[in-house]
Amino acid sequence: MSMLSALRTSQHSCISRTSFSSILMQRASRCYSTTTEDAPPPFLQKIKADLKTAMRAKDTPRLSVLRAILSANLNASKTASPIQTDVQLVALIRRIQKSAQDAVEDAKTAGRDDLVNKEMEQVRIMDEYIAGSGVQTLGEAELKTLAQDAIEASKAAGTATKAIVGDVMKRLAGALEGKDVDRKALAAMIKELVGQ
Incomplete structure:
Protein backbone atom coordinates (compact mmCIF):
# COMPACT_ATOMS: atom_id res chain seq x y z
CA MET A 1 0.00 0.00 0.00
CA SER A 2 2.77 2.44 0.81
CA MET A 3 4.52 1.72 -2.53
CA LEU A 4 1.33 2.53 -4.39
CA SER A 5 0.86 5.84 -2.58
CA ALA A 6 4.50 6.75 -3.20
CA LEU A 7 4.04 6.15 -6.94
CA ARG A 8 0.93 8.30 -7.03
CA THR A 9 2.62 11.23 -5.31
CA SER A 10 5.65 10.99 -7.59
CA GLN A 11 3.41 11.22 -10.68
CA HIS A 12 1.82 14.44 -9.42
CA SER A 13 5.12 15.99 -8.45
CA CYS A 14 6.76 15.51 -11.87
CA ILE A 15 5.27 18.77 -13.08
CA SER A 16 6.90 20.93 -10.44
CA ARG A 17 10.30 19.20 -10.30
CA THR A 18 12.08 21.77 -12.44
CA SER A 19 10.87 24.73 -10.42
CA PHE A 20 11.69 22.90 -7.18
CA SER A 21 15.22 22.11 -8.33
CA SER A 22 15.85 25.71 -9.41
CA ILE A 23 14.68 27.00 -6.01
CA LEU A 24 16.86 24.41 -4.30
CA MET A 25 19.91 25.48 -6.32
CA GLN A 26 19.33 29.15 -5.46
CA ARG A 27 19.12 28.38 -1.77
CA ALA A 28 22.14 26.09 -1.90
CA SER A 29 24.26 28.74 -3.55
CA ARG A 30 23.32 31.27 -0.89
CA CYS A 31 24.13 28.88 1.93
CA TYR A 32 27.61 28.13 0.67
CA SER A 33 28.79 31.64 -0.07
CA THR A 34 31.87 32.69 1.86
CA THR A 35 33.13 35.97 3.21
CA THR A 36 36.66 37.30 3.24
CA GLU A 37 36.70 38.15 6.95
CA ASP A 38 37.19 34.48 7.91
CA ALA A 39 40.54 34.27 6.11
CA LEU A 138 58.34 45.87 22.15
CA GLY A 139 61.35 45.59 24.40
CA GLU A 140 61.37 46.25 28.12
CA ALA A 141 62.97 49.69 27.72
CA GLU A 142 60.33 50.82 25.20
CA LEU A 143 57.54 49.53 27.43
CA LYS A 144 59.02 51.28 30.44
CA THR A 145 59.10 54.68 28.70
CA LEU A 146 55.53 54.22 27.42
CA ALA A 147 54.37 53.20 30.89
CA GLN A 148 56.11 56.14 32.59
CA ASP A 149 54.52 58.61 30.15
CA ALA A 150 51.09 57.06 30.70
CA ILE A 151 51.55 57.10 34.50
CA GLU A 152 52.43 60.81 34.41
CA ALA A 153 49.38 61.53 32.22
CA SER A 154 47.16 59.52 34.54
CA LYS A 155 48.45 61.32 37.64
CA ALA A 156 48.02 64.69 35.89
CA ALA A 157 44.40 63.76 35.14
CA GLY A 158 43.83 63.19 38.87
CA THR A 159 43.30 59.43 38.82
CA ALA A 160 43.11 57.81 42.25
CA THR A 161 46.15 55.80 43.32
CA LYS A 162 44.27 52.50 43.37
CA ALA A 163 42.94 53.00 39.85
CA ILE A 164 46.19 54.10 38.20
CA VAL A 165 47.17 50.64 36.93
CA GLY A 166 43.86 50.13 35.14
CA ASP A 167 43.86 53.68 33.80
CA VAL A 168 47.42 53.33 32.48
CA MET A 169 46.56 50.02 30.79
CA LYS A 170 43.60 51.72 29.08
CA ARG A 171 45.80 54.62 27.98
CA LEU A 172 48.37 52.20 26.54
CA ALA A 173 45.80 50.05 24.71
CA GLY A 174 45.96 52.16 21.55
CA ALA A 175 49.76 52.34 21.51
CA LEU A 176 50.07 48.58 21.98
CA GLU A 177 47.48 47.62 19.35
CA GLY A 178 48.99 45.20 16.83
CA LYS A 179 52.19 44.69 18.82
CA ASP A 180 53.49 41.67 20.70
CA VAL A 181 53.34 42.56 24.40
CA ASP A 182 53.06 40.43 27.52
CA ARG A 183 50.25 42.32 29.24
CA LYS A 184 50.73 40.58 32.60
CA ALA A 185 54.39 41.60 32.68
CA LEU A 186 53.38 45.12 31.65
CA ALA A 187 50.84 45.34 34.48
CA ALA A 188 53.49 44.14 36.94
CA MET A 189 55.92 46.76 35.60
CA ILE A 190 53.29 49.49 36.01
CA LYS A 191 52.58 48.39 39.60
CA GLU A 192 56.31 48.53 40.32
CA LEU A 193 56.65 52.01 38.78
CA VAL A 194 53.63 53.32 40.66
CA GLY A 195 54.84 51.75 43.90
CA GLN A 196 51.85 49.53 44.66
Whole structure:
Protein backbone atom coordinates (compact mmCIF):
# COMPACT_ATOMS: atom_id res chain seq x y z
CA MET A 1 0.00 0.00 0.00
CA SER A 2 2.77 2.44 0.81
CA MET A 3 4.52 1.72 -2.53
CA LEU A 4 1.33 2.53 -4.39
CA SER A 5 0.86 5.84 -2.58
CA ALA A 6 4.50 6.75 -3.20
CA LEU A 7 4.04 6.15 -6.94
CA ARG A 8 0.93 8.30 -7.03
CA THR A 9 2.62 11.23 -5.31
CA SER A 10 5.65 10.99 -7.59
CA GLN A 11 3.41 11.22 -10.68
CA HIS A 12 1.82 14.44 -9.42
CA SER A 13 5.12 15.99 -8.45
CA CYS A 14 6.76 15.51 -11.87
CA ILE A 15 5.27 18.77 -13.08
CA SER A 16 6.90 20.93 -10.44
CA ARG A 17 10.30 19.20 -10.30
CA THR A 18 12.08 21.77 -12.44
CA SER A 19 10.87 24.73 -10.42
CA PHE A 20 11.69 22.90 -7.18
CA SER A 21 15.22 22.11 -8.33
CA SER A 22 15.85 25.71 -9.41
CA ILE A 23 14.68 27.00 -6.01
CA LEU A 24 16.86 24.41 -4.30
CA MET A 25 19.91 25.48 -6.32
CA GLN A 26 19.33 29.15 -5.46
CA ARG A 27 19.12 28.38 -1.77
CA ALA A 28 22.14 26.09 -1.90
CA SER A 29 24.26 28.74 -3.55
CA ARG A 30 23.32 31.27 -0.89
CA CYS A 31 24.13 28.88 1.93
CA TYR A 32 27.61 28.13 0.67
CA SER A 33 28.79 31.64 -0.07
CA THR A 34 31.87 32.69 1.86
CA THR A 35 33.13 35.97 3.21
CA THR A 36 36.66 37.30 3.24
CA GLU A 37 36.70 38.15 6.95
CA ASP A 38 37.19 34.48 7.91
CA ALA A 39 40.54 34.27 6.11
CA PRO A 40 43.31 32.80 8.28
CA PRO A 41 46.22 35.00 9.35
CA PRO A 42 49.07 35.13 6.79
CA PHE A 43 51.55 33.89 9.39
CA LEU A 44 49.43 30.76 9.89
CA GLN A 45 49.67 30.01 6.18
CA LYS A 46 53.47 30.31 6.41
CA ILE A 47 53.47 27.85 9.33
CA LYS A 48 51.40 25.35 7.33
CA ALA A 49 53.79 25.66 4.38
CA ASP A 50 56.78 25.20 6.69
CA LEU A 51 55.12 22.08 8.13
CA LYS A 52 55.14 20.49 4.68
CA THR A 53 58.77 21.49 4.17
CA ALA A 54 59.75 20.05 7.56
CA MET A 55 57.96 16.80 6.71
CA ARG A 56 59.87 16.49 3.46
CA ALA A 57 63.19 17.32 5.16
CA LYS A 58 62.40 15.03 8.13
CA ASP A 59 63.29 17.87 10.50
CA THR A 60 61.86 16.32 13.68
CA PRO A 61 62.31 19.22 16.16
CA ARG A 62 60.81 21.77 13.76
CA LEU A 63 58.04 19.36 12.85
CA SER A 64 57.03 18.84 16.48
CA VAL A 65 57.02 22.62 17.11
CA LEU A 66 54.87 23.31 14.05
CA ARG A 67 52.47 20.51 14.95
CA ALA A 68 52.14 21.89 18.47
CA ILE A 69 51.38 25.37 17.09
CA LEU A 70 48.79 24.07 14.64
CA SER A 71 47.22 21.87 17.31
CA ALA A 72 46.93 24.79 19.74
CA ASN A 73 45.47 26.91 16.93
CA LEU A 74 42.89 24.23 16.19
CA ASN A 75 41.97 24.01 19.88
CA ALA A 76 41.64 27.80 20.03
CA SER A 77 39.37 27.78 16.97
CA LYS A 78 36.87 25.70 18.92
CA THR A 79 36.60 28.31 21.67
CA ALA A 80 34.71 31.59 21.82
CA SER A 81 37.82 33.55 20.80
CA PRO A 82 39.60 31.87 17.86
CA ILE A 83 42.96 33.03 16.51
CA GLN A 84 42.24 35.63 13.81
CA THR A 85 45.36 37.81 13.63
CA ASP A 86 49.11 37.37 13.52
CA VAL A 87 49.40 39.09 16.91
CA GLN A 88 47.12 36.49 18.50
CA LEU A 89 49.11 33.71 16.82
CA VAL A 90 52.38 35.10 18.19
CA ALA A 91 50.81 35.25 21.66
CA LEU A 92 49.80 31.60 21.24
CA ILE A 93 53.37 30.68 20.26
CA ARG A 94 54.65 32.55 23.32
CA ARG A 95 52.36 30.48 25.57
CA ILE A 96 53.67 27.26 23.99
CA GLN A 97 57.22 28.57 24.38
CA LYS A 98 56.60 29.33 28.07
CA SER A 99 55.47 25.75 28.67
CA ALA A 100 58.58 24.47 26.85
CA GLN A 101 60.78 26.66 29.06
CA ASP A 102 59.03 25.26 32.13
CA ALA A 103 59.75 21.76 30.78
CA VAL A 104 63.44 22.73 30.47
CA GLU A 105 63.51 23.72 34.14
CA ASP A 106 61.78 20.48 35.15
CA ALA A 107 64.22 18.42 33.08
CA LYS A 108 67.18 20.24 34.64
CA THR A 109 65.97 19.46 38.15
CA ALA A 110 65.45 15.83 37.14
CA GLY A 111 68.95 15.65 35.62
CA ARG A 112 67.68 14.77 32.13
CA ASP A 113 70.15 16.50 29.80
CA ASP A 114 68.65 14.81 26.73
CA LEU A 115 65.27 16.42 27.42
CA VAL A 116 66.90 19.75 28.23
CA ASN A 117 68.59 19.80 24.82
CA LYS A 118 65.39 18.77 23.04
CA GLU A 119 63.26 21.44 24.72
CA MET A 120 65.92 24.13 24.26
CA GLU A 121 65.97 23.35 20.53
CA GLN A 122 62.20 23.75 20.41
CA VAL A 123 62.40 27.07 22.27
CA ARG A 124 65.02 28.26 19.75
CA ILE A 125 62.77 27.28 16.83
CA MET A 126 59.84 29.15 18.39
CA ASP A 127 62.08 32.21 18.78
CA GLU A 128 62.81 32.02 15.05
CA TYR A 129 59.11 31.98 14.23
CA ILE A 130 58.31 34.85 16.60
CA ALA A 131 61.12 36.93 15.09
CA GLY A 132 59.98 36.10 11.54
CA SER A 133 56.30 36.75 12.18
CA GLY A 134 56.36 40.38 11.11
CA VAL A 135 54.70 41.39 14.39
CA GLN A 136 56.54 44.18 16.20
CA THR A 137 57.79 43.11 19.61
CA LEU A 138 58.34 45.87 22.15
CA GLY A 139 61.35 45.59 24.40
CA GLU A 140 61.37 46.25 28.12
CA ALA A 141 62.97 49.69 27.72
CA GLU A 142 60.33 50.82 25.20
CA LEU A 143 57.54 49.53 27.43
CA LYS A 144 59.02 51.28 30.44
CA THR A 145 59.10 54.68 28.70
CA LEU A 146 55.53 54.22 27.42
CA ALA A 147 54.37 53.20 30.89
CA GLN A 148 56.11 56.14 32.59
CA ASP A 149 54.52 58.61 30.15
CA ALA A 150 51.09 57.06 30.70
CA ILE A 151 51.55 57.10 34.50
CA GLU A 152 52.43 60.81 34.41
CA ALA A 153 49.38 61.53 32.22
CA SER A 154 47.16 59.52 34.54
CA LYS A 155 48.45 61.32 37.64
CA ALA A 156 48.02 64.69 35.89
CA ALA A 157 44.40 63.76 35.14
CA GLY A 158 43.83 63.19 38.87
CA THR A 159 43.30 59.43 38.82
CA ALA A 160 43.11 57.81 42.25
CA THR A 161 46.15 55.80 43.32
CA LYS A 162 44.27 52.50 43.37
CA ALA A 163 42.94 53.00 39.85
CA ILE A 164 46.19 54.10 38.20
CA VAL A 165 47.17 50.64 36.93
CA GLY A 166 43.86 50.13 35.14
CA ASP A 167 43.86 53.68 33.80
CA VAL A 168 47.42 53.33 32.48
CA MET A 169 46.56 50.02 30.79
CA LYS A 170 43.60 51.72 29.08
CA ARG A 171 45.80 54.62 27.98
CA LEU A 172 48.37 52.20 26.54
CA ALA A 173 45.80 50.05 24.71
CA GLY A 174 45.96 52.16 21.55
CA ALA A 175 49.76 52.34 21.51
CA LEU A 176 50.07 48.58 21.98
CA GLU A 177 47.48 47.62 19.35
CA GLY A 178 48.99 45.20 16.83
CA LYS A 179 52.19 44.69 18.82
CA ASP A 180 53.49 41.67 20.70
CA VAL A 181 53.34 42.56 24.40
CA ASP A 182 53.06 40.43 27.52
CA ARG A 183 50.25 42.32 29.24
CA LYS A 184 50.73 40.58 32.60
CA ALA A 185 54.39 41.60 32.68
CA LEU A 186 53.38 45.12 31.65
CA ALA A 187 50.84 45.34 34.48
CA ALA A 188 53.49 44.14 36.94
CA MET A 189 55.92 46.76 35.60
CA ILE A 190 53.29 49.49 36.01
CA LYS A 191 52.58 48.39 39.60
CA GLU A 192 56.31 48.53 40.32
CA LEU A 193 56.65 52.01 38.78
CA VAL A 194 53.63 53.32 40.66
CA GLY A 195 54.84 51.75 43.90
CA GLN A 196 51.85 49.53 44.66
